[in-house]
Amino acid sequence: MDLEIRDLVQRFTEGDHKAFAELVGRFKKKIYSVAYQMLGNHLDADEVTQEAFVRIYHRRDQLKNVDYFASFLMRIATNYAIDLIRWRQKGFVPIDDSQDTPGSINIELTDKSDRPDQLFENKALLERINEAIKELPPRQRATVILHDIEGYSKREIAGIMQCPQATVRSNLHIARTKLRKLL
Amino acid sequence: MPCRHIQTHLDEYLEGTLDFIEKERFDGHFGLCSECRGILEREKRLIYLLKSSSTPDPGESYWETMEDLVISRTIVSERADDRSDVSFIMQPVNLLQRYLIPLAASVILLIGALTFSGFDNNSVLSTNQSSGYSTNYAVFENEGVGDSYIFTAIVATSPGSMGRYLVFTGGPGGAR
Numbered sequence: 001m002d003l004e005i006r007d008l009v010q011r012f013t014e015g016d017h018k019a020f021a022e023l024v025g026r027f028k029k030k031i032y033s034v035a036y037q038m039l040g041n042h043l044d045a046d047e048v049t050q051e052a053f054v055r056i057y058h059r060r061d062q063l064k065n066v067d068y069f070a071s072f073l074m075r076i077a078t079n080y081a082i083d084l085i086r087w088r089q090k091g092f093v094p095i096d097d098s099q100d101t102p103g104s105i106n107i108e109l110t111d112k113s114d115r116p117d118q119l120f121e122n123k124a125l126l127e128r129i130n131e132a133i134k135e136l137p138p139r140q141r142a143t144v145i146l147h148d149i150e151g152y153s154k155r156e157i158a159g160i161m162q163c164p165q166a167t168v169r170s171n172l173h174i175a176r177t178k179l180r181k182l183l
Numbered sequence: 184m185p186c187r188h189i190q191t192h193l194d195e196y197l198e199g200t201l202d203f204i205e206k207e208r209f210d211g212h213f214g215l216c217s218e219c220r221g222i223l224e225r226e227k228r229l230i231y232l233l234k235s236s237s238t239p240d241p242g243e244s245y246w247e248t249m250e251d252l253v254i255s256r257t258i259v260s261e262r263a264d265d266r267s268d269v270s271f272i273m274q275p276v277n278l279l280q281r282y283l284i285p286l287a288a289s290v291i292l293l294i295g296a297l298t299f300s301g302f303d304n305n306s307v308l309s310t311n312q313s314s315g316y317s318t319n320y321a322v323f324e325n326e327g328v329g330d331s332y333i334f335t336a337i338v339a340t341s342p343g344s345m346g347r348y349l350v351f352t353g354g355p356g357g358a359r
């Protein structure tokens with residue numbers, strides 16, 4: 001974690017509102033991106049993003065080490081997203097707002113460099129994979145998104161999901177095996 | 184080397200975390216086993232596709248609104264917390280609201296009932312002791328109207344304390 005963020009987190013834990021606002025600005029896209037990948041719609045991603053920041057604000061006294069801010073925040077967001085997935089799986093109708101995302105959807109949050117023809121070629125396959133990801137159990141889904149889409153290491157994911165690295169490896173292996181069948 | 188071992192440790196092979204000898208074994212196996220080679224190719228393609236997956240940006244206006252909402256939510260909840268911190272100051276008032284006001288209202292209702300029903304001094308019928316609670320029944324018969332109306336005032340007194348509840352029931356003659 002860079003020094004500027006460490007300083008912001010330190011000030012945040014001491015109750016500095018400006019530092020908190022700055023941290024929201026720094027981490028909002030990362031949290032939203034993970035939430036969107038996990039839940040597949042803007043409204044739920046928005047809810048998770050807001051809730052994650054509100055919750056970490058109230059639990060700032062639990063943050064013993066400022067270096068763990070990012071993983072603590074991601075843990076809150078991931079757990080909340082998992083809760084939402086389970087809630088929806090219990091019979092609540094999933095929100096489909098794919099046509100309702102505010103603003104432009106031409107800009108992408110994640111920095112991915114692909115040739116346009118490749119993207120076009122893989123579009124249908126990606127859609128199928130994304131649909132298959134939604135069918136995965138919540139923790140497998142979170143693991144594959146954090147690792148393969150967001151680029152977190154297994155160690156970081158183990159910290160976020162509070163489980164051994166072996167569990168992360170196992171979840172990733174099972175998830176990929178299921179997704180691979182689509183190819 | 185069995186295919187199962189290869190497939191289980193495929194991720195380590197792709198991440199390059201296997202030692203040199205193990206990697207050589209894997210390479211040798213892929214050269215011979217078309218099934219594992221196929222799985223390796225599909226795994227690579229899957230990872231590539233997942234990495235190319237993107238999240239649509241909801242737009243700058245959303246980010247501004249979202250930040251404002253988060254800040255306002257934290258401020259509102261913090262103020263609520265502040266209020267709960269001083270709630271002990273409100274406790275005497277709560278006590279007053281909880282017990283004294285209903286008691287005063289009950290007394291007023293009792294007086295009203297006595298006034299309009301024509302209280303008979305000999306109307307206290309019984310005192311019942313049960314379950315540690317003493318219950319006094321006072322029956323007032325309205326002699327001013329043709330139908331007899333009975334107002335029953337029940338003062339339920341919990342053991343060791345003053346009257347906490349004062350309940351009135353009323354109805355046409357005979358109802359008690």
